[in-house]
Amino acid sequence: MNVRQHINRTPGTSADSLAARSDAKARVEADSSGLRRSRVLFLQATEPANYPPLIHASMLMTEAGWEVTFLSAPISGHEVALPSHPRVTIRAISSRRSHVISKVAYSSYTATAAGLALRMRPDVVYASDPLGAGPGLLAACLTGAQLIYHEHDSPQPGMLHPILMRLRAAATRWAQLVVFPNGERARIAQNELNFADDRLHIVWNVPRRAELAACTAPAEPPLIVYYHGSISPERLPQSVAFAVRRMAGRARLRIAGYEAPGAQGYVRQLVGSDTEMAADNPVEYIGVVPQRTDLLMQAARAHVGLALMPCQSNDFNMRHMTGASNKPFDYMANGLALLVSDLPDWKAMFIDPGYGMACNPTDVDSISMALGWFIDHPEARRAMAARGRNKIETEWNYDKQFRAVLESLESIKTK
Numbered sequence: 001m002n003v004r005q006h007i008n009r010t011p012g013t014s015a016d017s018l019a020a021r022s023d024a025k026a027r028v029e030a031d032s033s034g035l036r037r038s039r040v041l042f043l044q045a046t047e048p049a050n051y052p053p054l055i056h057a058s059m060l061m062t063e064a065g066w067e068v069t070f071l072s073a074p075i076s077g078h079e080v081a082l083p084s085h086p087r088v089t090i091r092a093i094s095s096r097r098s099h100v101i102s103k104v105a106y107s108s109y110t111a112t113a114a115g116l117a118l119r120m121r122p123d124v125v126y127a128s129d130p131l132g133a134g135p136g137l138l139a140a141c142l143t144g145a146q147l148i149y150h151e152h153d154s155p156q157p158g159m160l161h162p163i164l165m166r167l168r169a170a171a172t173r174w175a176q177l178v179v180f181p182n183g184e185r186a187r188i189a190q191n192e193l194n195f196a197d198d199r200l201h202i203v204w205n206v207p208r209r210a211e212l213a214a215c216t217a218p219a220e221p222p223l224i225v226y227y228h229g230s231i232s233p234e235r236l237p238q239s240v241a242f243a244v245r246r247m248a249g250r251a252r253l254r255i256a257g258y259e260a261p262g263a264q265g266y267v268r269q270l271v272g273s274d275t276e277m278a279a280d281n282p283v284e285y286i287g288v289v290p291q292r293t294d295l296l297m298q299a300a301r302a303h304v305g306l307a308l309m310p311c312q313s314n315d316f317n318m319r320h321m322t323g324a325s326n327k328p329f330d331y332m333a334n335g336l337a338l339l340v341s342d343l344p345d346w347k348a349m350f351i352d353p354g355y356g357m358a359c360n361p362t363d364v365d366s367i368s369m370a371l372g373w374f375i376d377h378p379e380a381r382r383a384m385a386a387r388g389r390n391k392i393e394t395e396w397n398y399d400k401q402f403r404a405v406l407e408s409l410e411s412i413k414t415k
Contacts, residue, residue, distance in 0.1 A: 037087075040409075041117055041145070042070045043136045044128035045101055045109045049080040051152055052326050053181070054128065055292060056208050056398040060406055062087045071116055071135075073109050075099060077258075080290045091116065099261045101131065110135045117143050124148060124409060130155055130164045133171035140174070147171065148405070150179040152205075152324070154189060156316050169193045177408055181205045181324035185317070201405050204323035206396045211293075212389065213300040213334040217382065222282075223251040223375050226302030226336065228295055229327055231267055232260035234310050234318065241270045241283050243367035251371050253283045256298055296334055303381065304374055305331025307350075308361040309341045322349050328356075329396060332388030337381045339370055355388040 040061055048054045048070050058068045068088045074095040082090060093108050101109075117125065117139035126148045127136020133149060140147040149171045160168065172178050172195040179201045180186035186202055189195075218224060225244060227236050236255065244253040259266055271283050289295040299305065307328040309321050317324070322345045328338050338356025340346045351358050357373060360366040374381045 037065060037067045038124070039067045039069065039120055039122040040124040040126055041113075041120065041122040041139060042068065042126045042128070043113050043132045043139060045073045045106060045131035045135065046099075046129075047072050047074045047080060048128075049082045049290075049292075051128070052207070052292065052330075053150070053152065053203065053205050053398070054126075055082060057126070057150075057402060057405075058088060059083065059085065059208070060399065060402055061409065064406060064410065066409075069116070069120060069122070071109070071113055073101065073105065080288070083292070106131070110138060113139050114142055117145070121145075126150065127171060127175075129153055130160055130168045134164070134167035137167060137171045137174055147175040148177045148179065148409075149175040150203075151185070151189065152181060153317055154180075154185045154320075157188075157192075175199065177201060177405060179203050179405060182320045182322065184320045185324070202323070203398075203401045203405065204329070204396065205326040206329040206398050206401055207296075207326070207333045207392060209393060209397045209399050211296055211330075211333055212393055213296065216300075217335065217385075218301045218303065220303060220378065221250060221375070223247075223304060223371065224302040225251055225253045225304045225306060225339070225371065226256075226299055226331070227253070227306040227327075228256040228289070228299065228330070230260040231255065231257050231270075232263040233266065234313070234315075235260070235308065236270070236306065237308065237361050238269060239362050239364045240306065240308070240367055241272070242364045243371060244282050246364065246368050247282070247371055247375070249282065250375050251282065254298070254302060255283070255285045256287070256289050256295060258288050296330060299331055299334040299336060302336055303385075304339050304356075304371075305334075305336040307331065307338060307340045307346075308359075309343060309346065311341060311343060311360065311362070322346060329392060332385075332396070333392045335385045335389050337374065337384040338388065339367075339374075342366075353387070353391070354384055355391070356384055 042048060042054060062068055062085050070090045072092045074092055076095045076097050093112055096105050113135035121143055122145045125136050125140040125145045127133055128150045129152055136147060172193045178195050178199050181204055183202050186200055241253060244251050267285050271285050289298060307325060309318055313319055328350055331338060338350050340350050340356060340358055341361050342358040347358050350356055357370045359370045
């Protein structure tokens with residue numbers, strides 16, 4: 001098992017000695033206070049740094065005095081990093097080449113999770129998504145830990161492997177708390193899995209208050225239109241690049257993130273010809289930004305944030321993304337007005353309160369009209385951005401959304 005820990009490494013230091021040093025440090029801290037710190041083990045068979053709610057939950061728990069350990073299953077070429085913290089330890093199985101996890105890799109993850117849980121004896125196992133349900137359930141049963149099940153991405157009905165389907169159902173029924181980022185997803189899962197109302201929490205994928213950017217607007221013109229996240233034709237249609245090019249230099253599109261599975265080569269289509277000078281190209285790709293803090297800094301340098309969902313989709317998660325998508329909330333926290341899809345739930349959440357505008361994401365004319373409005377009405381656009389930022393600061397932040405979950409965890413810690 002590979003070990004990546006948030007302490008300074010020296011050449012030739014082995015993974016085992018790093019782990020031992022971290023464990024020794026934890027014992028010293030516990031001895032000095034006279035109390036053993038409560039421990040939580042986060043399990044998800046992928047890279048947890050790709051999931052802002054896991055970052056937020058872990059940071060809030062460390063601030064409340066918990067010791068946090070992550071077991072990740074990283075994917076080669078997607079090097080992202082969790083924030084550094086002295087009470088956060090990250091352990092990992094060997095990286096895999098694609099988002100698809102093999103039976104051997106999944107068995108390795110499950111066995112490693114069980115062994116790690118038996119050694120560290122967590123008070124809470126925090127398992128995420130169907131792939132994390134089995135390892136999480138096993139780790140909790142072996143150690144007597146409380147189980148939390150947090151489903152970020154729900155499986156398509158009837159598409160989950162039967163074994164994973166049974167493990168998911170067992171985890172939701174065993175768990176003391178079940179967390180979903182969207183109420184409609186939770187309702188459908190509850191009807192299917194039959195877990196109790198009093199264990200369900202809806203926690204939107206919003207930023208923390210600490211992530212609010214300073215109120216300093218970037219220079220203009222041109223209008224900087226920004227997108228971050230996984231890049232695919234569904235999430236960032238090529239019509240956006242066409243519309244930006246149509247603005248004749250009055251707008252630029254800045255993209256951060258990685259190509260989604262099945263979308264290899266799509267960034268090249270968005271950016272356009274290799275012969276076009278970078279300074280003259282209105283579409284800019286800045287690559288993968290490993291640290292979330294740096295990603296949010298990139299957002300703060302733009303004017304409008306893109307959060308576009310397809311108006312028609314067979315994907316269960318795509319149809320129920322309000323609250324689950326971190327993009328609009330991240331943009332609002334960093335002083336951007338929003339451009340979202342013209343969908344009833346998105347309009348009710350973001351447009352009716354005055355945080356941005358809506359468009360048809362596949363219609364170049366519709367996108368061009370929205371961009372033109374933002375350019376021609378800078379004061380109104382800035383007012384949208386200010387309202388959005390204030391909403392994040394006062395209500396739509398993870399500190400507030402996660403409070404009930406954290407209070408339940410605190411009651412576990414004091415038992």
